[in-house]
Each structure stands twice: as C-alpha cells, then as structure tokens.
Amino acid sequence: MQDAVGKFVLLVPAFAGSALIILILTFLWYEATPIFLAPQGGPSIVIQPIWDPNRDLYGIALFILGSFICTFLAIAMAVPLGIGAAVFLSEFCPPRIRTSLRMIVEMMAAIPSIVYGLWAYIVMVPWIKNSFAPAVQSNPLTAWMPWFQGSTNGLSVLAGGTILAIMLLPTVVAVSDDALRSVPSSYREASLALGATKTETAVKIVVSAAIPGIGAAIVLSLGRAVGETMAVLMVTGNSLQIPFTLLDPAYVMTSIITNQLGYAFVFPLWRSALFAVAFVLLMMSVSFTVIAKWFVKWGMKTRGLV
Amino acid sequence: MSSDSCATSGTANETASSAPEPEIGPTRRSLLWLKSQLLVKTRREAKDLLLKILFAITTLIVILPFFLIVIQLAVTGLSGLTLDLFTTFPGASLTGGIRNAIVGTILLVLVAGGVGIPLSVLGAVYISEYSPPGRIRSTVEFASDVLAGIPSIVFGAFGFAFIVVFLNVGMGLVSGGLTLAFMMMPTVLRTTQEALRQVPVSLREASFALGATKWTTTWRVTIRAAFPGIVTGVLLAIGRVMGETAPLIFTSGNSLTTPTSILGPASWVASLPFTIWAYVSDPRPYLQVKAQSTALALLVMVLAVDVVANYISRKVTRRLV
Numbered sequence: 001m002q003d004a005v006g007k008f009v010l011l012v013p014a015f016a017g018s019a020l021i022i023l024i025l026t027f028l029w030y031e032a033t034p035i036f037l038a039p040q041g042g043p044s045i046v047i048q049p050i051w052d053p054n055r056d057l058y059g060i061a062l063f064i065l066g067s068f069i070c071t072f073l074a075i076a077m078a079v080p081l082g083i084g085a086a087v088f089l090s091e092f093c094p095p096r097i098r099t100s101l102r103m104i105v106e107m108m109a110a111i112p113s114i115v116y117g118l119w120a121y122i123v124m125v126p127w128i129k130n131s132f133a134p135a136v137q138s139n140p141l142t143a144w145m146p147w148f149q150g151s152t153n154g155l156s157v158l159a160g161g162t163i164l165a166i167m168l169l170p171t172v173v174a175v176s177d178d179a180l181r182s183v184p185s186s187y188r189e190a191s192l193a194l195g196a197t198k199t200e201t202a203v204k205i206v207v208s209a210a211i212p213g214i215g216a217a218i219v220l221s222l223g224r225a226v227g228e229t230m231a232v233l234m235v236t237g238n239s240l241q242i243p244f245t246l247l248d249p250a251y252v253m254t255s256i257i258t259n260q261l262g263y264a265f266v267f268p269l270w271r272s273a274l275f276a277v278a279f280v281l282l283m284m285s286v287s288f289t290v291i292a293k294w295f296v297k298w299g300m301k302t303r304g305l306v
Numbered sequence: 307m308s309s310d311s312c313a314t315s316g317t318a319n320e321t322a323s324s325a326p327e328p329e330i331g332p333t334r335r336s337l338l339w340l341k342s343q344l345l346v347k348t349r350r351e352a353k354d355l356l357l358k359i360l361f362a363i364t365t366l367i368v369i370l371p372f373f374l375i376v377i378q379l380a381v382t383g384l385s386g387l388t389l390d391l392f393t394t395f396p397g398a399s400l401t402g403g404i405r406n407a408i409v410g411t412i413l414l415v416l417v418a419g420g421v422g423i424p425l426s427v428l429g430a431v432y433i434s435e436y437s438p439p440g441r442i443r444s445t446v447e448f449a450s451d452v453l454a455g456i457p458s459i460v461f462g463a464f465g466f467a468f469i470v471v472f473l474n475v476g477m478g479l480v481s482g483g484l485t486l487a488f489m490m491m492p493t494v495l496r497t498t499q500e501a502l503r504q505v506p507v508s509l510r511e512a513s514f515a516l517g518a519t520k521w522t523t524t525w526r527v528t529i530r531a532a533f534p535g536i537v538t539g540v541l542l543a544i545g546r547v548m549g550e551t552a553p554l555i556f557t558s559g560n561s562l563t564t565p566t567s568i569l570g571p572a573s574w575v576a577s578l579p580f581t582i583w584a585y586v587s588d589p590r591p592y593l594q595v596k597a598q599s600t601a602l603a604l605l606v607m608v609l610a611v612d613v614v615a616n617y618i619s620r621k622v623t624r625r626l627v
Contacts, residue, residue, distance in 0.1 A: 003520045003521050006436075006524075010428050010429070010431060010436060013425045013426070013428035014428070014446055016426075016429060017426075017429065017450045017495065018445060020491070021452055023464075027467060027468050081368055084361050084365070084368075085361070085365040085367075087361055088362055089365065093365075103616065104372055106612065107609055107612060107613075108371070108372045110545050110609060110612040111609075112548070112550070112551075112579055112605075114549060114604075115582075115601045118601050119378055123374070123378055169368050169371075173368060197350055197353075198358070199358060199361075200350075224455075227457025227459070229458055229459040254552070257462075261463060261466065261556055262556065274463070278463045278464075281457050285452075285455045285457055286455070288455060289452050293448070
C-alpha cells in the first residue's frame with residue numbers, strides 16, 4: 001500500500017523536468033508567434049539583417065551571424081587545445097600531476113561567467129586595443145591580412161571568441177579526457193607491442209577509438225558557446241553591424257535579449273521578436289544536445305563498446 | 307623506445323630482488339626519469355619526444371587563464387576585500403559594502419535549493435529505484451540533459467515571461483529563486499541518479515530479505531548509502547547557480563538592502579553576480595575596483611563550494627572502490 005502511494009507520489013517530480021521543457025517550449029513559442037504572424041515580421045525575419053524596432057524592422061539574421069562567428073572562433077581555438085591537453089592528461093601525465101591538473105580544470109569550469117567576462121573586459125579588451133591590434137597591423141607579415149583590418153577599441157569578435165574559447169576549454173578537456181580514459185588499455189598495449197611509439201599510439205589508436213566521446217564534447221561545447229551570455233555581452237561591443245574583420249564589434253543573440261528585453265516589454269512586436277531570438281536559441285541548444293547523444297550512441301555501436 | 311624501457315625496467319626489477327639497492331631520493335629519481343625520456347636515438351623517437359613536449363605545452367596554455375584570472379583579481383581586488391565590504395550596506399552613490407548582495411545570493415540559493423533539490427532528488431529516486439530501465443527512464447534522462455543545455459538567458463526570458471508576468475508573481479526573491487531552481491534540477495538529478503546507481507544491489511537485497519518494503523528500503527538504506535554522492539551533486543549545483551547572472555537580470559530585480567517581504571517590490575533582491583555587472587557597467591573608477599573585489603569574493607565562495615564537493619566525492623569513491 002505504502003509502496004503504491006510512494007510510487008505514485010514520486011511520479012510527479014520524475015516528470016517535472018519534462019514538463020518544464022514542454023512549458024518553456026510552448027511559452028516561448030506563444031510569445032514568439034505575434035512576430036511570425038505580423039505583416040512587419042513573418043518567418044523571414046530569420047534571414048533579414050536589419051534590426052530597427054523604431055521602424056518596425058525586426059530582422060534577427062545579424063544576431064544569428066554574430067553568434068555563429070563568435071562560436072566558430074571559440075571552437076577553432078578551444079578544440080585543438082582542449083584535445084591536446086586531454087591527450088596529455090590521459091596518456092603522458094604522471095598520476096600525481098594529473099590529479100592537480102584535473103582539479104584546476106574542474107575549478108575553471110566552476111568559475112562564473114560574469115567573472116570571466118570581468119577579466120576579459122579589464123585585461124583582454126585593453127590588451128587587444130593597445131598591444132595586439134597595433135602589433136599585427138604594423139607587422140608586414142600580418143598587416144595585409146583582411147581579418148586584421150580596421151580600427152578597434154578592443155571590444156571585438158576576437159575578444160568574444162577568445163573568452164568563449166577559455167570558457168569552453170574545461171568542458172572540452174574534461175569530456176575528452178574521460179573519453180580517452182575509457183578506451184581499453186588492451187588497445188594501447190597491442191599498438192605498443194607492434195612497435196609504435198607512445199605518441200603514435202596516443203594519436204592514431206587512442207584518439208580514434210575515443211572519437212565519439214570527443215565529438216560529443218565538441219557538440220556540447222557548441223551549445224554552451226551559442227548560449228553563453230554575460231562574458232560575450234561584456235566584450236563583443238554590441239554594435240548593430242556585420243563583423244567583417246576579427247577586430248570589428250558584433251552583436252550576438254544572447255546579448256540582444258539581455259540588453260533590450262527590459263525596455264521592449266511594453267511593445268508587443270518588439271518583445272515578440274526578442275522571444276523569437278530566444279526560441280531560435282532554444283531550438284539550437286536542444287538540437288545540439290540531441291546530436292551529441294546521437295553521436296555517442298553511433299560511436300559506441302560502430303566501435304562495439306556499447 | 308618501448309622495448310628499451312621494458313628491458314631496463316626488467317633488469318631493474320631483477321637487481322632489486324637480488325640485492326637491496328641504495329635509496330634513491332625523489333629529486334634523483336625524477337632526474338633519471340627525465341633522462342630516460344630525453345634519450346633519443348632515431349627520427350621516430352625525436353618526433354615522439356617533440357609531440358610529447360607539444361602536448362605538455364598545450365596543457366600549460368589551457369590552465370594558464372585560470373592563474374591569470376586569479377592573479378588579476380587578487381592584485382586589484384584584494385585591497386578592497388575588507389570586513390566592511392561584507393558587513394555594510396551600500397551607501398550614497400554606491401560607496402560602502404555589498405552586504406545586500408551577499409545576503410541576497412544566500413537567500414536566492416536557499417529558495418532555489420528548497421524547490422529544486424527535493425524535486426530533482428525525488429525524481430532521481432523514482433527513475434533509479436521504481437522504474438525499470440526503458441522508456442520512462444530514458445525520457446527523464448533525456449529531458450534533464452536537454453534542460454542542462456538550455457542557455458541561461460533563455461531561462462531568464464522564460465522566468466520573466468512566465469513567472470513574473472504570466473503568473474503575476476512580480477520580480478523578486480520568489481521569481482529569481484524559482485528560475486535558479488529550474489537551472490539546478492538537471493545537475494542534481496543526474497548526480498543523484500549516479501550516486502544511487504553506485505549503491506550495491508546486495509544492500510537493497512539484504513533489506514528486502516529482512517522483510518522491509520521497497521519504500522522503507524529506499525529511504526532507510528539506499529538513500530542513506532548514497533547520501534554523500536547526493537550532497538556532492540547538490541553542492542555542485544549550488545556552486546553553479548551562485549554565479550548565474552543572466553537568469554536574474556529580469557527576475558530578481560535589484561535592491562540596496564535586504565528584502566523585507568516575500569512578494570511585491572519589497573522582495574526585490576540583489577545578488578553578487580548582478581552587483582558585479584552593475585558596478586562594471588558604471589564609469590566611476592572606484593566602482594570598477596569594487597567590482598573586482600566583489601568578483602574575488604564570489605570566486606572564492608564558488609571555488610570553496612566546488613572544492614568541498616570534489617573532496618566529498620573523492621572520499622566516497624575511494625571508499626566504494
């Protein structure tokens with residue numbers, strides 16, 4: 001009797017998470033519908049680049065583009081570094097150093113994003129403005145490069161991408177390290193017995209056996225990069241323009257919501273357009289999670305690890 | 307290379323078994339190890355060594371930002387980290403302390419924990435103790451993974467539109483705390499589930515054999531055995547939501563004192579991350595410095611929670627293994 005009641009009572013919290021997701025989905029959709037149905041908006045706002053609520057122009061493509069550029073930069077920096085560090089941690093590192101390095105990586109994951117943002121705003125942005133940009137623009141080796149053109153005040157795509165990369169690194173390192181360590185040691189022994197060196201074994205055998213886990217790490221960090229708010233908001237400059245070079249400012253999806261939701265709340269269409277941005281963000285994060293899970297499942301199956 | 311190291315280790319073992327070797331100090335041992343690593347005969351070995359060094363340098367680059375951040379905050383922020391900062395409320399033109407933010411963060415975490423922890427722990431108990439592996443379990447797991455991936459600003463926008471406006475709760479402690487509770491749920495649920503999974507089946511069977519019901523077994527035996535693991539998950543989740551800014555911007559409001567009521571404008575509440583953001587957006591230079599002191603305080607609090615959580619989890623895994 002008590003068991004049956006208990007089971008029934010526990011059913012409610014068990015599905016609280018699912019209920020919450022459905023609630024978030026329906027509510028964001030409900031808030032975003034007006035702009036999708038209005039003559040000024042419509043579904044084509046996703047590809048229109050001009051955002052000017054005063055003239056009833058609600059194109060959100062600029063923010064999607066800004067998010068993509070920052071995310072791409074961050075992934076391009078974080079993934080090679082993160083996988084390299086994970087290979088070192090799991091294959092070459094003496095166990096005693098490994099414990100403390102893992103602890104530092106876990107602490108990096110725990111640092112709040114506002115603290116990263118503060119640091120980037122105080123240290124990195126002035127550094128880009130005063131040291132990095134003059135250096136690359138006066139050096140004849142790099143001055144011709146189209147991605148280093150233009151004057152900058154430091155608030156740039158580059159700053160946003162770099163701080164994002166730093167924030168993604170702990171995730172990439174931790175998840176890849178776990179994936180590498182779950183590769184059976186018999187694989188390594190077989191490779192070493194055939195005469196391969198330790199790095200050959202690590203790069204060609206262990207990494208390729210751990211590809212599903214590493215892929216999941218990359219996709220998960222994609223989701224985090226697109227959704228990261230405070231740090232990016234503080235360093236990307238929030239200017240309504242298309243970033244053509246690394247030193248141009250940009251406006252990302254999370255920033256426009258944070259900056260304007262407060263004012264926009266009394267204007268139905270404006271508010272609805274911001275919720276459309278939130279809805280796009282939500283869809284992206286959900287699909288990244290699904291892809292990551294699917295990737296792990298596929299990899300486990302093809303590698304017979306299940 | 308590998309065959310060499312095998313051979314040397316083999317002879318080392320033989321000599322060790324035949325005659326006791328003189329003690330080698332740790333410095334000398336690491337020097338010997340370094341020498342064996344740097345011994346290069348062929349091109350392949352040189353490549354091996356180079357790649358190893360490259361991987362080590364990569365690791366150093368990865369952990370470098372952690373030290374840069376801590377040093378920067380310590381150098382600029384430490385001078386402002388006085389007792390006054392924690393014990394006084396902000397005064398005219400934001401001089402004074404940040405007691406409002408510290409009390410506010412604690413209150414928000416209490417509300418979030420009070421709602422989020424029971425929900426997610428009970429949910430985890432249901433899927434790992436009461437439901438067979440299959441559709442229900444994978445649905446709940448999938449839901450919490452999706453929830454964990456949702457950006458914090460989306461939680462903020464949802465909290466604002468749903469709790470503040472649609473349910474007409476208004477900004478303040480309740481709305482902010484509930485929004486944070488939503489963000490806590492996936493972490494606590496997954497870690498609790500993992501902790502329950504690590505409890506040996508024999509414990510449950512012994513309890514059943516004594517005639518206990520499933521309910522009694524779950525509450526008196528399984529949860530008790532999994533308790534340290536659950537605490538770890540709760541601490542990790544608390545550490546995560548303590549530093550969240552984006553969900554609070556539209557839900558908790560801001561205030562220069564502590565909240566005096568549960569609902570309404572008197573319940574508006576400040577928090578540490580929001581205070582950092584407000585101070586750093588302010589052009590006055592002394593507020594920039596105070597933002598760094600506040601960030602240092604927040605960083606120390608979050609890292610302390612994290613270290614305690616890791617300590618508990620390491621101790622527990624060692625005991626179980």
